[in-house]
Amino acid sequence: MLSWLQRGQSKSGEWRSALASDASLEQAIQDLDQQASLRGFGLADLAVVFVSTSFASDLSRVLPLLQRRFQATHWLGCCGGGVIGVDRNGRSCELEQQPAVGLSLIRLPGAVLQPFHIDLRNLPDLDGPCEPWRRLVGTCDEAAINGLLLLVDPGSSGIKDLLGGLDYAFASVPKVGGIAAPHGGAGGSLLFQDKLCTGAVGLAIGGDWTVQAVVAQGCRPIGPVFEVQEAKRNVVLKLQTHGQETTGGQAPVVCLREVIAQLDAADRELVRHSLFIGLASNSFSLTAESGEDFLVRAIVGVDPRNGAVAVADSVRVGQRLQFHLRDGRTSRAELQHLLEQQRQSRTLPLGAFCFACVGRGRGLYGEPDVDSGLCRTAYPELPIGGLFCSGEIGPIHGVTHLHGFTASWSFLCPKEADQDQPAETLWTPAKS
Missing domain, CATH: 2.40.30 (Elongation Factor Tu (Ef-tu); domain 3)
Structure with missing residues (x-):
């Protein structure tokens, strides 16, 4: 039987994650369906899917195949240079440059979830009012949003304008995500509801849940x-x-x-x-x-x-x-410090997403699973999902930036511990 933490359960929410690797997309998804961590979950409020570019030619088939086996009100995801998750033995795992599919099923009672798709070719004016920017994510009420997950197609222009506009419209809201990996397939890199698309997709999270960000630069x-x-x-x-x-x-x-x-x-x-x-x-x-x-x-x-x-x-x-x-020793020590700060000063998260640069992983540390392993050391058996990205999105001192060589973590937590204090990002800046 899975432990309480491994399932990501609390009296107010539940998060289960699984990871599969097989050269056949159908076999990988069948493997997910057979894993104990996802079995019997029922209807999820949110399903987040990360798939490696090894399946670039099959991206349009990912959501239909998953939706035959799993149920969720909202679907969100993209492809990357590798997938981060939890294997069938409950161990954190980073599958780099190989076939992989990761799935997180999340149930959030009391949450207000607003999925959105943005065409980056027609962004509002940055010198105009903020309301058009708020309408992009489906709400004109900044106070109703506690966090944003954001995924962007690598072929898109205007990414910095998008981040600036969202900061303009939702100044106090942490925004975390990444740029999908480029690939040779057709139809875009983003998975949204029941389709494959380009531009940007995301999820505004409100109600009883909030996002807490940890950004590790590693220099x-x-x-x-x-x-x-x-x-x-x-x-x-x-x-x-x-x-x-x-x-x-x-x-x-x-x-x-x-x-x-x-x-x-x-x-x-x-x-x-x-x-x-x-x-x-x-x-x-x-x-x-x-x-x-x-x-x-x-x-x-x-x-x-x-x-x-x-x-x-x-x-x-x-x-x-x-x-x-930049070196592995510095990156390891920095992330370990940030996660320990997060663990000591914040409420217990339900689960976490990691958006890591493709330049991290084995190439940085000389061994696999370091970033995800450090998180599981701070939070044993915490459900996690993630992606190796072509650019990472995360806030520093309240300003959202597009990073490189960074690990940008998004922790999903009950709101009650944060409701009387502004959103804050844990990070360790490089210092002289």
Whole structure:
């Protein structure tokens, strides 16, 4: 018999998850149907499906096959570079780059669930009123929503506008999700109700349930904090050490060489393939105890002619910047710390979804199942589902960002513990 926690049961809700891997889609779904964790569940309020791109040519068949065996009022899901879940033995498992189907069946008495599909080609004006943005998710009442799950097709444009608009319309609501993985199949990457589609799909969660977010960036700073002296859109042209008298600055590549010269051999090797840039924002809190906080972004190019560096985000003059390294040890310690904070300070979740970058997993840690295993260490036998994404969505200091190389967790919890306090995101920013 399954334990209370393994089934994700409480007196007010129930969550069961299962994971199957077979080269045949029909066989994988039959395997799900035979697993004890899903047997006899009955009608679910919500079914969330994650499927690997190994089944790209069969994506249009996923929902019809599942809906013959399982019942749910709302269906939501997408495909990814791998699937995260719980195997038939109750162990957390991350199936990377192989056939896999994960299914979570969730019953939420007292919840208000509003599924939505958004055409990203026709978004409202960001300079206009917020009501058109609220209508995209099916409600004009911000207070009625406690959290948003959001999945986006990888071929869509306007993703940052979408996140900005949803923050504009629902400023206090945590939004967590990911970008589906690209594939060679036709018809899109998103599973919504009974169809395959493009754009963005999601679920607004209200009533007696709420979403709590945990965002793990997995990087550590190296060298001093710099200040941008000259920049054009996403290209950094000149830097100087923060706090020093203005001198006009140096090319970012020159500054980086000075930083590398102070590193040990192991970190110099990491620079070759795991170098990132952290960008500070005025919205981030700065305290003597916490130091400088950064949003980590990828380096997308270097101009050898002038030593400029292109960053995967817009950059402005006067902004603080610091180089960062990413490694498995740092990522493991950060996520472990965040999950322990979550466990100690929040109500017991019913279950969780993990949206992890395809660059994590074995490629980051050198072994499988680390991110999901850390969650199950903090919450033994907690039902989880998840996906390896092409971009992760999660809030930092109340602002929703599109991340890379991140693990963005969404914990579904009873609302009563949060009803008198604003939504908050647990995260550990990279610090100097």
